[in-house]
Ligand SMILES: Nc1nc2c(c(=O)[nH]1)N[C@@H](CNc1ccc(C(=O)N[C@@H](CCC(=O)N[C@@H](CCC(=O)N[C@@H](CCC(=O)O)C(=O)O)C(=O)O)C(=O)O)cc1)CN2
């Protein structure tokens with residue numbers, strides 16, 4: 105092991121700031137409460153602060169250029185001048201207003217599509233390549249590099265999304281043109297790298313996570329070509345080709361690429377990566393980036409364990425300098441545990457957010473470079489010991505109850521349908537919504553006042569009841585067939601349940617960016633999950649008491665609660681999903697007993713949880729479907745179970761959707777312009793289905809005509825007796841006026857179609 109040295113490194117840092125300063129600056133700019141100059145100044149301050157902090161934590165290789173005003177994919181697209189025509193930009197250097205128009209849309213131009221970043225809850229803006237010819241509008245990494253060098257004297261490591269991943273995640277081109285398109289981008293990348301080389305940058309991090317996501321081996325031809333060009337054209341710069349979120353798909357090919365360093369995820373891809381390292385070795389002239397601190401979860405690292413893992417890795421490594429780093433960018437974890445004052449000390453000590461993770465990297469690097477800090481290690485061991493003594497016992501009681509729960513409805517769908525049609529007597533093409541109504545500033549401020557003790561529980565509950573009443577009245581007036589209570593009492597569809605279930609902790613300030621300025625505060629599963637008391641019955645029953653129309657109960661499903669929380673990492677994920685499912689089955693029973701017999705169990709995260717590697721899909725889908733069925737099967741045949749999913753692209757998992765055995769599923773379709781309808785057309789789906797007929801992410805109010813067209817299109821492939829009419833998703837981010845107008849048009853569209861088709865009762 106002589107001759108190996110280690111450098112502490114980071115791959116990306118959260119943008120948000122300790123108190124969501126980033127989000128607040130953006131939202132003030134958008135509301136014209138801030139001028140552009142002040143905005144830029146404040147953002148720069150934040151950006152430099154983040155870099156100073158990383159340096160102070162002992163990180164030697166600090167990423168620059170990962171900061172953004174919205175999203176790093178959007179930045180890359182804009183850097184390459186990929187601006188869809190509808191934004192009419194003639195700027196040489198793209199203005200901030202064009203940049204935000206692409207992200208958020210304008211009255212005239214719909215926003216660019218947004219989709220999930222691999223298997224995370226982060227969303228990126230999808231570049232639309234179409235007819236645009238890429239050009240370099242600005243060398244963003246260079247700007248970032250020079251900024252920190254001049255302002256702070258820090259020699260940063262510029263970060264770029266690699267050309268392979270950038271193209272794989274873009275749309276607007278045919279698969280066959282991948283190679284020729286790539287040729288258009290490579291010279292631009294070369295230019296960026298050359299300018300960085302001239303400016304004195306030593307290492308560049310090029311992110312290529314696509315190489316771990318079931319990457320087709322034949323496409324390595326392109327990867328090889330791209331990196332050969334970089335090596336030839338920019339010989340004096342060192343490239344760290346960074347992969348993450350999974351093990352490398354084709355290890356031998358990856359490590360023999362002509363680059364100077366290879367970054368691997370040894371948290372999510374431990375087994376495969378270590379096996380490959382052992383059998384294939386690691387090239388003598390390269391540096392390995394060892395991603396050993398989990399960039400996706402919040403648990404403190406067991407330094408002893410990490411140290412022995414590192415010893416194992418080291419035993420396969422050639423001499424030279426290697427990097428110790430998080431498994432991915434720290435974008436996916438909150439900033440710091442510092443401001444958490446309410447967590448139990450045992451739990452708080454067991455957590456590690458971005459800042460604490462940097463400290464772990466620093467300690468481990470010191471340990472490796474033979475400067476072990478015994479006290480640190482001892483303290484770390486104590487944390488683990490105390491945690492193990494206090495929490496994390498899998499209870500046999502829960503396992504026993506779970507084993508008794510049915511995972512199959514008592515009757516098949518065809519027979520349930522008769523019961524349900526008789527019970528509900530809905531018109532054909534029933535209209536409904538997905539659950540939430542506008543979470544206005546008023547609602548959030550009221551909750552804040554309650555949280556801070558400025559409002560009593562009674563005052564808060566009365567406020568919520570008034571909101572429910574207001575919106576039941578609105579829904580009746582609009583003429584919807586199945587109503588909802590509106591979810592006003594919920595801060596978030598996952599955090600809300602986390603707060604009410606046993607085994608979850610929630611933070612005060614553990615925010616993570618979800619998309620643009622929107623954030624989530626994922627709860628932390630630290631113990632057995634268990635049902636304590638009904639969570640949604642009171643509000644739902646109250647809503648039902650106000651109307652003759654059915655009110656649909658509204659729950660978040662087990663897979664989504666799991667995927668959008670920070671989960672235990674010491675028991676299999678599916679076991680946690682089953683525990684949540686058991687808890688939800690009690691909630692469903694409680695709703696049923698309270699007379700709520702139409703219940704929606706949302707699973708928007710089912711799709712994003714799909715493993716990045718295709719060969720692991722079946723195993724995941726099996727347990728995910730099983731969890732949903734455990735939660736929803738223990739009901740009467742006449743009880744109608746709905747589910748909801750957004751983010752389209754279901755064509756490759758229709759079988760799993762069918763296996764959920766939900767009576768009604770509502771899915772997002774409007775942004776994919778009917779592509780999804782085709783998927784259902786070819787797959788033959790025999791249960792009830794609500795295809796979203798308008799995009800809720802945009803303030804635009806859809807016309808009756810366009811919605812009728814969407815419905816007509818669906819009716820060409822789906823029998824009217826199975827079809828529901830609803831928006832794409834919940835309406836919490838919309839305002840009241842937009843919501844009411846859009847829903848009125850939606851109901852009118854449904855009525856006109858019923859009329860013209862002479863469709864009456866189901
Ligand atoms: N967990 C989760 N993941 C998800 C989704 C989701 O709904 N939940 N949906 C998709 C992503 N979509 C999203 C849509 C909206 C928001 C969103 O609106 N987030 C809010 C925070 C929601 C929240 O927790 N609100 C708290 C209040 C938080 C807050 O900032 N309060 C202020 C006061 C209120 C104010 O000034 O507005 C304070 O305490 O100072 C509440 O309602 O209680 C935001 O960023 O602004 C997030 C994700 C996919 N992933």
Ligand code: MET
Pocket residue numbers: 538539540597658706708748750833834835836
């Ligand atoms: C992201 S899916 C959201 C479903 C939820 N019931 C809502 O309407 O907000």
Ligand SMILES: [Zn+2]
Pocket residue numbers: 538708748749750832833834
């Ligand atoms: Zn949704």
